[in-house]
Amino acid sequence: MSQALIEIDGLKKYFPITGGVFQRTVGNVRAVDGVSFTINKGESFGLVGESGCGKSTIGRTILRLLEKTEGKVIFNGTDIHTLSKEKMRALRPKMQIVFQDPFSSLNPRIKVGEAIGEALIDHGLVNRKELKDRVIETLEICGLAAYHYDRYPHEFSGGQRQRIGIARALILNPDFIVADEPVSALDVSIQAQIINLLSDLQREKQLTYLFISHDLSVVEHLCNRIGVMYLGSMVEMASKEELFRNPLHPYTKALLSAVPVPDPTLKRDRIVLKGDIPSPANPPSGCKFHTRCPLASDLCKQQVPEYRDVGNNHFVACHYA
């Protein structure tokens, strides 16, 4: 096994819930509740899971855009949550993020050319003369064109904005990219381009990805290993082949069955999840999934299932797997 680039150990991130006139903290949203995994150099790790289960939060906490509540994030051997502000800044170009929402992550008053190029200047990676060429080059790599350089973000369509976000991350030549649903807003043709692009880059530059998505077909295409999250915790993790061939957790099974297939004639059986959708502020006892699990038993209500290796580097947290 190759060397680990990112090690995450027992990571927790709670958001306080405030209420009342004085905005007292009345509770916590356990957005990420004790997650551990590692990503190896050159690997792309896919993170899938229900909306709101904490995928983006993990991504941001790994990059220390959010301060962790507990746990460790080790990047290339350093615990980045202990770095000083300046050291952290210097490390930034090595680890980038493509935001889930491309529009709000772009400053409405800054032209995209500048938005993409400014970090190069600030990190002294390129001089001003070359800057524009570099930016245009990157724009074109990402399927945009030179004439987009002087436009404002709002003048783009949703998919184009997403590509701006990708370009902004790629231009720094990072080692590690958190791609938070980078293609979900793209049409298939561009999506294909971007995915191809990401995998080309990975091959060429030994890039490492944390690829957050809910589109399993995309994750399948791009990732080596996949983690499935549910309500702040990892419920299953395995290599791509293993996971798709042999999903063990009932949630994973449900997910896989729900993927729409581009064939209008095909009508498939889906595992439909029923029951209460629990809240991360007040997660259910025992197995968090038991409220919706078709297999749930009393055991599941009482006992937290162990997150264990069932062989083949296939981890799962389910009493019945």
Add this chain to the structure above:
Amino acid sequence: MSAEAAPLKTNLPVPKKQPDSPWRIAIRRFSRNRLAVIGLFIIVFMFLLCFIGPFFSPYSLYDYSVLDKNLPPSSKYWLGTDKLGRDILLRMMLAGRISLLVGLVATGISVIIGATLGALAGFYRKWVDTLIMRVADIFMALPTLPILIILGAILSDLKVEPSDRIYFLMLIIGVLGWSSISRLVRGQILGLREQEFMQATEALGLKDRRKIFRHLLPNTVPIIIVSATLGVAGAIIFESALSFLGIGVVPPTPSWGNMISAANNLIDFRKRPWLWIPPGMCILVTVVAINLIGDGLRDALDPKMKK
């Protein structure tokens, strides 16, 4: 790279229009805003009028003529005369030199200080915010008048030439005015810094300088422009109050403010409108022009304006 990678880089002719420089675009947008251009013209005109106009006047600053006092406009005195028989037109132009400079420079100073400090406070929060905002509080709480009296006395003791005191005046009005702007800007920045694009700048590892001056401040431009426009009018009028304290201009040097205050009574108000209408109009025109420019600037900087 495989063959299919090629499509990524298009080899088909993309319309190779030379991308415009941001400046060009801003200027183009600005000039498309007709009102803004009118505003700019007015300001330029005012400057020309005030700085060049007096050379064409048959009168000079120290001239007075008791026989001609309080005359209404006529062919000899186009805008009439004041109680010393001085030509209002000339005085209005000379006054503009002072008032325009005071208005613009003083406001410029408060805006620069206020915006910068407000942005720093809003961005860094914690002790920086506390420090800057408490200093702003202090500035807001300090009584202006006694400070000005002291400064007037000091300037007098130091025998600073009265004609040079106008520079101190600009500085003082400027320095006294920053605190409210800084609070406004800070308030905006507090909101802006929570937006996702600021998280993006953090992820890119941008320098704080860029985050503040490139990302945050431009988003507060509209409110700064309003403050500035209001500030110009305020400074022009405030100046006239300071003459009495030995900081402003000394008679007979006119300023728009002191020309108007000289007519501060019901009689002149009623009987001799030529005393206050010209300077009043000048202030009005200047402020409106600056506002037009400000609006134009805001629209030019506003990416979503279509005009």
Add this chain to the structure above:
Amino acid sequence: MKQYIIRRLLQIIPTLIGISILIFAISAMVPGDYITAVNNPTMTAEKAAQLREIYGLDKPPVERYLTWVGNMLKGNLGDSLVHKQPVTTVMGNYVWNSFFIAIFSLILSWIIAIFAGVFSAKFQYSLFDKIVTLLIFLCMSLPSFFIGLLLIKIFALDLGWFPVGSMKTSGMNGNTWEQLIDIAWHMFLPVTVLTMLSTGSLTRYFRTSMLEVIRQDYIRTARAKGLKERTVIFKHALRNAMLPAITLMGFELPSLFGGAIIMEKIFIWPGIGQVYLESINMRDYPFMLGFTVFISVLTLLGNLLSDVLYGTADPRIRLK
């Protein structure tokens, strides 16, 4: 939040100490004292020295400062030299008069400014917008005394609808109700002028933030819900546009009690502004210092208030 407020309240202490030192230093540096200001030609040097001794003006500034602060902590702001009354009494005599016109004009100007600002923004560059803009700048370009004189001329002298000035009709003995009406009648012009003056800048602020806000996506959402334009504007847009104005709201607190000097002169309104001004000119230090401290406290509280309001009004801002 509670903690935040407590912390901010605690911060007021050092700030106030700073302010008190500064204003005391200023007062000590201002040329002249009450005795020179009175400028009595028959006053002998001995008499002057005696008075200075009684007023403590002969002591070194540090000692005077400590005495002053010490008394202040005991709630004693000293006696006004001009009024020969405790500073607090003098303040009490005048400050409410100022407060009343200030609060009325505050309310009025916020209402007007909201409407004018909102409609100016909504119909940007329309005739309405232009007229409002011009009116605002007209009010701002002419010194306030002009507007005051203009109104007096038209409404008091030519039309005779309102009195020229002061707060009540001299020699009137009516019941409470009649007296209240009389006061309201006298308040009309000064409140109008004050309103005209403060509405201008507020309107500009509202207009600007409105212009920002109405271009946002969530306004589009609101329209898509089929909400009436009025609801879209006044509920969805205005709430957001109010945010910067909340900062301004904090500034208003001290000005409510600070008095409007020019207005008080023009309309002979028995407000605190003139009294304060006179205290500066007369070097009536106890009053000048006392009132300045009072205003400082209000400023600090006002700013705290605006920060807190800001935090409550904009849920995205987390005060720490």
Add this chain to the structure above:
Amino acid sequence: ACGGGGTAEQPPSQGDQTEQTPPAEGDGEETTEPPAESGDESQGYFEAEDPSLNPATALNRKDTLVVGMTAPKGVFNPFYWQTAYDKYVVDAIFDSFFAVQGDGTYQNRLAESVEVSEDKLKYTFKLKPGVTYSDGTPVTVKDYAFAMKVYHDSSYDGQSDLLSVHIKGGKEYNEGKATDISGIKVIDDHTVEIEVTEANAMTKDNLGTVAFAPEAYYGKGYKQGNLEYMKDLHAKPIGSGQYVLKSFSPGQEVVLEANANYFLGAPKIKNVIYKTTTEETRLAMFQSGEIDMDMVTVNEDTVEELKGMGFLDVNIFPTNGYGYVAMNHNDPKFQDVKVRQALMYGLNRAEVVEIIYGPYANVLNIPQSSVSWAYTDEGIEPYEFDIEKAKQLLDEAGWVAGADGTREKDGKKFEIHFSATADNPVIDALIPVMTQNYQELGIKLTAETLDFNAIMDKKDKGEFEMFFAAWGLTPDPDSTVYITDGQQNDIGFSNADYDAAMKKGLNAFDLEERKAAYAEAYQVLNQNVPDLLIYQRRDMWGINSRINGMDITPYKDFTIDLYKAEIEQ
């Protein structure tokens, strides 16, 4: 006078823009000829031309007189009043032995008779019988003695300075060495005898103008060295005068009601209200009928306005003060009398006066009001504008034109730093005229405008070259302004002849003798030009024509004989 007296002359109602300084402390209260030489339009009593124009608001006030004035401060206490407007209230409520007359001399009011000893050191006042305070208690000279104690108390911080009258034992009382003032002897309820250690021409008037205040009221709780309690009484005065205080609304009005038991007969006007007015709105208040009388800054416009209203009587008379330019006599360039004369000749004072006041002020050549008994123009050089003469004098003084036209002497250029109080309308004209005139003389004048107190401060420290200010005159010509090392001599002027003449004037008890002495003193000053005297202007009262019998002169406030005035029904 009970302390006070004039002050640096300010426009009677506070300045315009700068909201400067207090108004004159109680204007003077002495002598003058009744004004109005016929034919002189610049002063006199001008009857209303068309009383029928009187506004209804005024006409409807049948028993109330409304007097407009700057707001009194609420210190309605004869010991403590601070401003002229407080004094207007005090004067209406309190009486003293003497009251000033229109011609400036004093007349008995509460005094039945006064005896002065041969050596002028002992004064016996007899009080009229049967006078009571408004609360019904009888007025006795014990109250007078008590008042004297207050004035001599070490904690007394009012403005009156009775110590300077040198009453025997006064100093001891003040220093706490005695519990009584030995020089004051209460013979009986109506007779008091006062002994002084030093006397001068003003002693009698000073003693006779101490107000009577009931000891039972004002003295309750009095302990030597502590007058704290007094401040609670400021707003609740009790006196024996023409009116009693009915109510006081700070900043708004003072309501007075006639004292029905006034010993000279109940005042004819039942209610008098002092209503606050400001410079900006006096004319409007007149026009709307909201006030019956007020003092208005005089100039051609305001006179025309007031007269134009038709229903106002206008009373214009010379003010008790003058405007002047002071020079620092410690500055070598001003030490040469020729230079000072040149500066006088070289300044077109007439033009300055004409611009600002038109006919309503005149150029002044001696520091005395033209209506004072001490005034003289005999042997006085008028220093009419004569630029050639000025140049000649400067040449003689050794100041010769340099290369750039500026005069030089011993390698020093003739430059003057000139500070002016900006709140005075005259400086609008004075600065340009002066700059122009002196430039022609070859003198470079650098002018600045400053806060009044800042100038006073410079004056006190002697750190100035030249400044403009206005000066208020006391009714008596005695003054220390030009006396060598005098109390008020801030300009460093010194002249032995003048000192001698002034001393003679102060120590003479005969009016003619004094006149002669002061005439001499003024001639010396006129020759030596200690200051550049500029002008004496007029004061103006507008009085609604429905008010009759309102007697106002430069020395006599409207309050003195207010009880005689009446409203035409």
Add this chain to the structure above:
Amino acid sequence: MAKELVEFRNLKTHFQTSAGTVKAVDDVSFKIREGETLCVVGESGCGKSVTAMSLMRLIDTPPVGGEILYEGKDLLKMSKREMSLIRGNDIAMIFQEPMTSLNPVLTIGEQIVEPILLHQLVNRKEAKKRAIELINLVGIPRAEKIFDSYPHELSGGMRQRIMIAIALSCNPKLLIADEPTTALDVTIQAQILDLMRDIKDKLNTSIMLITHDLGVVAEMADYVVVMYAGKVIEEAPVIELFKQPKHPYTKGLLKAKPVINQTQERLYSIPGQVPNPVDLGDNCHFHDRCEFCMQICKEKTPPLGTDPNGHKVACWLYEEEGKA
């Protein structure tokens, strides 16, 4: 065939920008029938959202030409009042940008309750009940809590679902959903799609679904409109389209979609880029990416021709002229 609910006739929506005129929607015509789900697909930036927004009249610069008939009446000519009666009630829209489409200073609950109160005769309490139902319906836990929270406290997917809840609140006759599920995971997506189908079946609601997920299209659509660079280039019933795509662009799209368990080394992608929308000429806008490009494609805009199956396509390959 069912009645037409909405018909776009030669709609043209253009933007004036500093660079020139952007013909975002250029001469677009198609129909939405009652109870039908119409999917609009196409490359990003081809004008899908603008078409939808034109229908809602939510574009500052109104369309420069054409008509949009709703139940026979031209929406573009309606007064503002009439329009606001329709918006949110008859026609509701789910916007593409869930992050910025919610008012940051109003609570979620307030924003959902609003249209209910406005368009339905219920009181506040009932409206709140309905709102909480809706929040549950779109699959968000702790609905009561969410009711009182602010948008910034929710995850992207949650906001998206709130937008859906708002749109569904008044049981519209036409639901415009601009990429409603892009931010959602597949299980929720499935739930939402089920929900939409449900509503459609129960209330005979028409749905205009804008998406690029061909899987979703396959699952949901009755009829598909394919757009490219502001124009409709192909439209057909869904089965027909998937079976027999005609336009080279449509073919490319179908090929590019990764499908689970069909591992490919590289995904297919259409070469080239969307043309600059500024000042597009008179030609087939796809010509420079098309492998079948002919001379005529560069010179003339192909008309939207119909084949006997009701399958419409705008391509010279299928025109007489083109074959010549």
